[in-house]
Amino acid sequence: MAREECKALLDALNKATACYHHLVLTVGGSADSQSLREELQKTRQKAQELAVATRTQLTAALRDRGLGAEERAEFERLWVAFSGCLDLLEADMRRALALGTAFPLHAPRRPLVRTGVAGDSAGVAARALSVRSLRHEAEGNFDVDDLSQLEREILQVSEMIQEMEMKVNVPRWTVQARQTAGAELLSSASVRVSSVGAVSVQERTGPCDPNKALAATVFSAVLLAAVALAVCVAKLS
Amino acid sequence: MERVVLSMQDPDQGVRTRSQRLFITVIPHTAAGGDVVAWLIRKYGISDEEALHLGTLLVQHGYLYSLREPRSLLLRPDDTPYRFQTPYFWTSTVWPAAELDYAIYLTKKNIRKQGALVGHEKEHYDQLHRKISHTWDLVVMQAREQLRAAKQRRKGDRLVIACQEQTYWLVNRPPAAPLHPCIRVSPPHAGAAQPSVPTVPDPDTQRPCSAPGIMRPCLHPRFQVSANPHLLSPQPATTKSTEFYKQEMERCRKALTRARVKSSVCLEAYLKFSGQRGPHDPMMSGCLPSNPWVSDEDAYWTINAPSVAVPTKLRVERWAFSFQELLEDPVGRAHFMDFLGTEFSAENLSFWEACEELRHGGQAQVHATVDAIYQQFLAPGAARWVNIDSRTMERTLEGLRQPHRYVLDEAQLHIYMLMKKDSYPRFLKSAAYRDLLAEAVVPPEAKRRVFPFMRKPLHASPSPALLPASPSGEPVAATSGPECGDGGT
Numbered sequence: 001m002a003r004e005e006c007k008a009l010l011d012a013l014n015k016a017t018a019c020y021h022h023l024v025l026t027v028g029g030s031a032d033s034q035s036l037r038e039e040l041q042k043t044r045q046k047a048q049e050l051a052v053a054t055r056t057q058l059t060a061a062l063r064d065r066g067l068g069a070e071e072r073a074e075f076e077r078l079w080v081a082f083s084g085c086l087d088l089l090e091a092d093m094r095r096a097l098a099l100g101t102a103f104p105l106h107a108p109r110r111p112l113v114r115t116g117v118a119g120d121s122a123g124v125a126a127r128a129l130s131v132r133s134l135r136h137e138a139e140g141n142f143d144v145d146d147l148s149q150l151e152r153e154i155l156q157v158s159e160m161i162q163e164m165e166m167k168v169n170v171p172r173w174t175v176q177a178r179q180t181a182g183a184e185l186l187s188s189a190s191v192r193v194s195s196v197g198a199v200s201v202q203e204r205t206g207p208c209d210p211n212k213a214l215a216a217t218v219f220s221a222v223l224l225a226a227v228a229l230a231v232c233v234a235k236l237s
Numbered sequence: 238m239e240r241v242v243l244s245m246q247d248p249d250q251g252v253r254t255r256s257q258r259l260f261i262t263v264i265p266h267t268a269a270g271g272d273v274v275a276w277l278i279r280k281y282g283i284s285d286e287e288a289l290h291l292g293t294l295l296v297q298h299g300y301l302y303s304l305r306e307p308r309s310l311l312l313r314p315d316d317t318p319y320r321f322q323t324p325y326f327w328t329s330t331v332w333p334a335a336e337l338d339y340a341i342y343l344t345k346k347n348i349r350k351q352g353a354l355v356g357h358e359k360e361h362y363d364q365l366h367r368k369i370s371h372t373w374d375l376v377v378m379q380a381r382e383q384l385r386a387a388k389q390r391r392k393g394d395r396l397v398i399a400c401q402e403q404t405y406w407l408v409n410r411p412p413a414a415p416l417h418p419c420i421r422v423s424p425p426h427a428g429a430a431q432p433s434v435p436t437v438p439d440p441d442t443q444r445p446c447s448a449p450g451i452m453r454p455c456l457h458p459r460f461q462v463s464a465n466p467h468l469l470s471p472q473p474a475t476t477k478s479t480e481f482y483k484q485e486m487e488r489c490r491k492a493l494t495r496a497r498v499k500s501s502v503c504l505e506a507y508l509k510f511s512g513q514r515g516p517h518d519p520m521m522s523g524c525l526p527s528n529p530w531v532s533d534e535d536a537y538w539t540i541n542a543p544s545v546a547v548p549t550k551l552r553v554e555r556w557a558f559s560f561q562e563l564l565e566d567p568v569g570r571a572h573f574m575d576f577l578g579t580e581f582s583a584e585n586l587s588f589w590e591a592c593e594e595l596r597h598g599g600q601a602q603v604h605a606t607v608d609a610i611y612q613q614f615l616a617p618g619a620a621r622w623v624n625i626d627s628r629t630m631e632r633t634l635e636g637l638r639q640p641h642r643y644v645l646d647e648a649q650l651h652i653y654m655l656m657k658k659d660s661y662p663r664f665l666k667s668a669a670y671r672d673l674l675a676e677a678v679v680p681p682e683a684k685r686r687v688f689p690f691m692r693k694p695l696h697a698s699p700s701p702a703l704l705p706a707s708p709s710g711e712p713v714a715a716t717s718g719p720e721c722g723d724g725g726t
Contacts, residue, residue, distance in 0.1 A: 011378070014375075014378045014379060014382050015382050015385075015386075017379070017382075018379055018382035018383040018385075018386045019382075019386045021383060021386075022383060022386045022387060022398075024325060025323055025325045025326075025398060025401070026323060026325075026398075027324065027325065028323065028324035028325070029323040029324065029325075030265075030266060031394070077374060080371055080372055080374070080375070081372065081374045081375040081378065084337065084372045084375040085375060085379070087337075088337070088379070091335075095325060095330050098329075098330055099324050099325060099330060102324065103324065112246065113242065113243070113246050113321050113322075113323065113324055114246055114254055114265075114266035114320075114321055115266060115320065115321055115322070115323045115397065115401070117323070117394045117397050117398065118264075118265060118393070118394065121389075121390065123389030123390065124386050124389045124390065126389075127385070127386060127389055128386075172371050172372075173371065175371040176370075176371070177370055177371055177372065177373035177374045178374055179373045179374050179376075179377045185347065185348065185351065185352050
């Protein structure tokens with residue numbers, strides 16, 4: 001059904017935007033490299049394809065006059081989410097352009113900011129493109145060429161947004177989102193379990209806390225031993 | 238600031254970095270606070286305090302963040318580890334911080350902490366939910382996806398990125414009670430969204446302390462390296478209340494005795510004023526001969542110059558509105574002076590003019606002017622003695638012992654009221670005024686040269702109030718224009 005398709009496309013676009021955001025975060029930092037720029041390009045191209053597809057579907061659906069009120073409301077909701085996503089993507093693309101210009105990888109060589117991020121981001125890009133792994137095949141001055149292409153793509157995306165606004169009139173204030181505040185807490189169990197692990201690690205950003213944990217375990221072990229000894233002594237006597 | 242940070246990154250000349258050792262992960266690129274300060278001193282040749290201050294500014298604007306106490310935006314000149322913020326979160330790239338982004342961040346935090354948002358973050362979260370509830374679907378979707386995307390990285394990177402984001406939002410959405418009175422973060426003006434390298438004044442050529450030129454100066458630029466800057470100095474609440482309430486009572490008492498005018502009276506007066514002045518307003522009723530801004534002829538200005546031989550009719554009519562109008566217009570004043578001359582009371586107006594000169598003249602001439610006025614107008618048996626009542630005269634003479642600018646105010650006011658009540662009405666009824674009205678010129682409306690094929694002749698001074706929507710209105714406006722000049726009010 002059209003609605004399911006739209007939803008699936010929107011989810012994919014959402015994933016691509018999130019991954020793109022994640023990748024742009026590291027531009028200019030210590031993890032910046034040729035492969036990162038390449039991943040950025042691939043991710044954003046995928047995101048653009050998805051955006052175009054979603055847009056055609058949604059526009060077709062919304063312009064269809066013979067839609068029921070409920071269906072229309074549903075499509076409007078999807079529309080609002082879609083345009084928000086596209087705005088986020090455009091903003092991230094602009095920032096990527098600014099950062100890419102400010103931190104060219106080749107000449108003139110500027111020192112990258114030592115942010116402490118050192119791993120590679122192939123996994124993120126692979127997730128965005130829904131492939132298993134990513135091959136890097138960029139040549140020398142990839143980033144410079146990429147920047148001009150990025151500019152063009154930014155213009156395309158902003159044009160698309162403009163067109164969207166002109167063609168379909170969805171007043172934002174009438175749309176009622178399905179998720180309420182705190183809806184994210186009702187996420188699937190797997191996400192919760194893995195996020196708990198993340199939580200415990202997040203809390204310990206200082207080197208003293210693990211030591212404290214160690215001390216606590218040692219102390220409790222000693223206490224247990226003492227209790228056991230006391231019991232033994234009591235039994236003996 | 239960004240250039241400073243970038244020059245810190247230089248592998249040879251920059252700040253020395255070590256690695257941070259957590260439980261099992263090792264994260265590189267940690268700089269100690271002391272190292273940063275030392276580097277600043279070495280690079281720019283500034284004093285200890287300045288370097289510390291500059292370092293603190295860097296931290297407060299989010300270019301560096303502390304690893305041990307992420308919530309404190311201070312630079313400690315010791316071993317405390319700091320790390321640099323990724324350029325994505327610099328103020329030049331992302332300004333202003335968007336509501337949607339903040340909502341996504343808070344949602345992510347909510348997910349991670351299982352709904353245990355506290356304090357100002359909880360408030361912001363609720364607020365945002367109310368404000369942008371229509372895009373809440375997107376917020377939740379993006380938050381979940383961003384968390385899942387982050388999982389694809391190593392743990393160390395994940396930690397660092399989370400810290401970076403946390404610092405960014407700490408700087409851009411600080412908790413309501415500031416940790417330090419100096420935190421007033423505002424964007425550098427140079428940081429408007431431009432796809433070019435951010436232009437920050439080069440600190441190598443200027444002293445770094447001129448950096449406040451690009452940001453709002455802190456309230457306390459010298460921050461004290463105290464032991465516990467987290468604690469707010471407790472406000473003296475007790476003394477505040479008594480003083481405060483005393484002042485409140487005074488203020489209320491004064492407010493009671495204020496003179497109030499009923500709005501009905503005010504509005505009537507306003508309506509009358511507008512009605513009287515309507516035809517005189519060049520915007521509302523068009524101006525003759527033509528609006529100089531439209532037709533590029535300045536005849537209007539030359540005709541209405543301050544001192545012109547023959548005033549326009551409108552101007553002469555304005556003198557009848559109030560005495561103030563008459564006195565303010567130099568031509569009017571001159572004619573009034575002539576009239577008073579015929580009535581042998583010209584010294585009143587001269588005295589008034591002399592007092593005005595005293596009030597608005599230079600401070601050095603006050604003494605001399607007061608003496609001159611006294612000699613000419615107030616001394617018994619003076620050449621042009623003005624008729625002031627005895628009480629005012631006594632008070633004025635008292636004041637003349639210590640002359641200042643406003644010493645003749647009472648006398649001036651008395652004479653002014655005298656002229657207004659007495660001479661002014663007579664002037665308006667006099668033959669002189671009637672002659673002036675008759676002689677006054679009404680400039681003809683300039684014929685605007687238009688294409689001979691236009692059906693509607695364009696108005697020479699289109700007034701927004703007269704421009705009608707229908708063509709029937711146009712001839713009405715055209716006829717009312719010259720009428721306005723002839724018929725008067």
